[in-house]
Amino acid sequence: MESGRKPRSLVDMCVQKLIDNLRDLGSVDGVEMELLKRILPHCTLAQLTRVENRTKMDLSPITNSLWKRFYQREFGEEHTNMVIKRMKASGGRVCYTWRELFKAKTEKQKEVEDKMLEKIAKKFQAEKAGSGPSSLSNSNYKSPILKKARIEVNSHARLQSAMQKNTFGRFVP
Amino acid sequence: MVGKGEAPAPREPEEEEEDTGGVVKLISAEGFEFVVDKKAAMVSNTLRNMLTSPGGFSETRQGEVRFPEISTHILEKICQYFYWSLHYSSGKETAEFPIEPEITLELMMAANYLDT
Numbered sequence: 001m002e003s004g005r006k007p008r009s010l011v012d013m014c015v016q017k018l019i020d021n022l023r024d025l026g027s028v029d030g031v032e033m034e035l036l037k038r039i040l041p042h043c044t045l046a047q048l049t050r051v052e053n054r055t056k057m058d059l060s061p062i063t064n065s066l067w068k069r070f071y072q073r074e075f076g077e078e079h080t081n082m083v084i085k086r087m088k089a090s091g092g093r094v095c096y097t098w099r100e101l102f103k104a105k106t107e108k109q110k111e112v113e114d115k116m117l118e119k120i121a122k123k124f125q126a127e128k129a130g131s132g133p134s135s136l137s138n139s140n141y142k143s144p145i146l147k148k149a150r151i152e153v154n155s156h157a158r159l160q161s162a163m164q165k166n167t168f169g170r171f172v173p
Numbered sequence: 174m175v176g177k178g179e180a181p182a183p184r185e186p187e188e189e190e191e192d193t194g195g196v197v198k199l200i201s202a203e204g205f206e207f208v209v210d211k212k213a214a215m216v217s218n219t220l221r222n223m224l225t226s227p228g229g230f231s232e233t234r235q236g237e238v239r240f241p242e243i244s245t246h247i248l249e250k251i252c253q254y255f256y257w258s259l260h261y262s263s264g265k266e267t268a269e270f271p272i273e274p275e276i277t278l279e280l281m282m283a284a285n286y287l288d289t
Contacts, residue, residue, distance in 0.1 A: 007261040010254045010289050013272060014281030021274050031278065032285055 015039060022047045027054040037062055045070050052099065060097045067098035075105055113160070120156045124149060197224065198237035199252065201245040206237075213255035218288035243283045250280055251287065258289075 015035065018025060019042045028036060028051060040062055043051065048066060052059055072080045083101060087094055096104075127149040197214045199207045215221040223238060240248060250272075260266035272280065 005262055005264060007258045007270075010251070010258075010270075010284035010287075011281060013270060014277050014284060017272050017274065017277045018281065021277070024274060025278075028278070031282060035281060035285060 011035070025051055027051075027056070028059070029056050033062060041066060060099065063099060064097050067102055071098050071102050071105070074102070116156070116160065120153055120160075124153055196236070199248060200237060200239045201243055201248040202241050203245050205245040205248070207248060207252050209252050209255060213252070213259055216255040216258045216289055217251075220287060240283075242286075244279070247276065247279050247283050250276065251283055251289070254284075254289065 015038050018039050022039075022043055025039075025043075025047065028039075036059065040048065040051070040059070043066070048063060048070075052063060068080070071083075087096070128146060195211050196208050197211050197220070199209060199214070201207070211224060215224060220238065243251070254270060257266055257270045261270075
């Protein structure tokens with residue numbers, strides 16, 4: 001006080017420390033909402049997912065707007081606006097948090113993806129009974145039918161990986 | 174600053190009011206006692222209010238404050254911060270105050286309660 005240097009408050013230091021180490025943050029049960037408001041907006045999608053999964057108390061008053069931002073980024077502005085319109089049209093009967101919407105949308109996309117994969121696998125097995133799908137690429141089949149099958153499978157695989165890159169980049173391990 | 178059995182001699186409350194001299198005993202959830210200078214304790218706004226409010230809180234009149242929700246290792250860190258803060262203000266300290274990542278969350282909650 002004599003030299004006029006003002007030390008940072010311990011709360012501020014801790015908040016900064018937590019922001020610097022968000023990758024280690026788990027449950028935040030018992031922490032004041034006012035403090036969480038300063039910390040959670042710095043979370044990435046994966047970090048926020050982990051914190052909310054491990055925390056028993058409802059963080060949605062703080063995280064809803066953060067999830068909306070993630071939703072917009074993942075699924076596009078246009079789609080997000082459509083969702084908002086739909087919820088408004090329901091007159092408040094349908095009201096989900098953006099976290100729930102994000103989860104539902106992600107699961108739906110995964111379902112579509114799985115179905116497509118299944119279809120490809122079935123198709124391949126039908127055409128090449130007996131052998132596993134491990135030799136889909138880099139194979140040296142001479143038969144024209146098998147060659148065609150291989151090309152189809154490869155193009156499906158390319159489509160698949162393109163889809164994953166576009167929409168699931170952050171989720172697929 | 175740390176230790177048991179260093180309780181200040183009981184004084185009349187009138188004497189202690191508006192007084193930054195002397196010591197105060199902070200007691201953790203586990204019952205461990207930290208005896209700190211009043212000047213240091215007053216880095217915490219919560220403690221400052223307790224120690225300076227007219228009439229005083231019953232616990233501060235006895236020169237001790239109990240924190241049933243603050244565990245010993247956190248209260249120890251808080252006391253270290255009080256002294257760091259004093260030294261920093263007076264220019265005697267230039268290093269950052271070290272905070273171990275594993276106690277940060279708990280420390281923040283306690284610091285928030287103590288308004289420091």
